[in-house]
Amino acid sequence: MFKPIIKITTATVIGASLMLPLQMAHAQATPAEISALQVQMKALQAQIDALTSQQQATQKEVATVGKNVVTRTPAGDLLIGDTTLSIGGYIKAQATASNNGFGDGKASEIVSPGALRKMNSDQGSRTSMSARESRFNIGTSTPVFGDTLKTFVELDFYGSDNQANEFVSNSYGPRLRHAYGSWGKWLAGQTWSTFMDLNGLGEIDAFGQHASAIFVRQTQLRYTQPFAGGSLQFALENPEDGGDDQSVPDMIGRVNFDGNWGHASVAAMARKLSLDDGTAKDSKWGDAYSVTGRFPTFGKDDIRLQANYGNLGRYMGLLAYPDSVVVDGGTENGNIDSIDAWGLSAIYRHFWTDSLRSSLAYSQTGLDSSGSGNMTDSYDSAFINLMWTPITNTTLAIEYQRFKLEEVDGDNFDLNRMQVSAKYDF
Structure with a gap:
């Protein structure tokens, strides 16, 4: 009073x-x-x-x-003093029907080369439902010393499911997706890799699961320098090649171009692969490159293109190809050798009406190094969907998904899957 x-x-x-x-x-x-x-x-x-x-x-x-005093901004966020607090996320319920016993009937199973290799062609179809992809995030924005300090934290429920069951609770542990802060041109924390361009993903219900997608979140220190019509980015990011032997961060540079004509981006990465098991010790530098683009076509339609090449390893296709191998035999016996691969994708989105749209996507990858045994030789995927937004913040989708993986030794793994979902943003 x-x-x-x-x-x-x-x-x-x-x-x-x-x-x-x-x-x-x-x-x-x-x-x-x-x-x-x-x-x-x-x-x-x-x-x-x-x-x-x-x-x-x-x-x-x-x-x-x-x-x-707490008030609301025009965008609907909360204003507490000088700090703007935003709360967001979505609830997503999905159901899948897969052949070859994929995922033991888990609708939440992410399609990856590792998961495909566990399929059994002698088993029939599996159907299941899940809300595991639902996520929650909190962000803040505060003016500090003439610039803006931002923070962002996001969780989903793809954490440990060792204690989960589908008999009673269907419980799943929360998992950290993003946790970072930025001030001015600097960002530190965990978020999408600078080597990844979200414009290359397209509107696919199986988010980030097409074969040639660059898809990585990790801790990093990033600097962004804007310029007229785009930005230049440099980052040092967490290194990992499966052996936990790395001593040098992955070094990434990206240049983005944006305009009424669309978006284009080019990225390059240098990474040091290491072997240090207490007996053998070796290291080798690897490099990789990515080009992405998003271009409007007719009306509200657009096409998204992506081309990747080099020592991609865990960065492409959810670890479709190894980062490196230890040479067995010859003059390089016991030394480390990087593995090169390539990937291409095209995603076309067509609007039937303002609220009804479809995306058609095809993605292909291949090995560009010598390989043997069960190493991936090629990995392809295709999608077609229909997405409907009948009311604000609500999307209903049905999507057909096709995956095919072939190993160097000739073994093949094919998956056909139908997925339907209801997504409610908040």
Whole structure:
């Protein structure tokens, strides 16, 4: 409850002061009267000082409370003092029907080369439902020293499911997706790799699962320098090649171009692959390159293209190809050798109406190094879907998915899957 603000003006004080000489002008004041008037003036001054102090305290209280009051921004976020707090995410329910016993009937199973290799062609179809992809995030934005300090944390439920079951609870552990802070041109924390361009993914219900997708989140230190029509980025990112022997961060550079014509981006990466098992010790530098583009075509339609080449390893296709191998035999026996691969994809999105759309996607990858045994020789995928947004923040989808993996030794793994989903953004 605020106290009323009483405003003491100079005119009020002057008016009160002028009353005394006007009264004294009509009669000669006695010493006793003068003394009484002086007492009255002192009392009046004390009241003025008290009211002024009260006014200043009330104004300070109003200013302090105003800084902590919670309001809404035009975008619907919360404004707490100088900090804008945004809360978001989505609830997604999905159901899948897969052949070859894929995923033991788990609708939440992400299609990856590792998961495809576990299929059994002697088994029939599997159907299941899941809400595991649902996610929740919190972000803040605060002006600090002439720039904006931003933070972002996001979780989904693809964490450990050792204690989960589909009999009663269908419980799944939360998993960290993003956790980073940025100020000005600098970013530190876990988020999408600088080697990855989200524009290359397209609107596919099986998010990030097409064969040639560059898809990695990891901790990094990134610097972004904007320029007219784009930006230049450099980053040092967490190194990993499966052996935990790395001593040098992955070094990545990217240049983005944006305009009314669309978006194009080129990235390059240098990484040091290491072998250090206590007996053998070796290292080798690898490099990789990625080009992506998103271009409008007719109406609201667009096409997204991606081409990748080099020592891609875990960066492409959810580890379709190894980062490196240890040479067995020959003059390089026991040394480390990098593995090169390539990947191409095209995704076309067509709007039937403003609320109804489809995406057609094809992705192909191949080994560009010598390989043997169960190493991936080629990995392809295709998708076609229909997505409908009947009301705000709601998307209903049905999608056909086709995956094919072939190993160097000739073994093949094929998966056909239908997926339907209901997604509610908040």
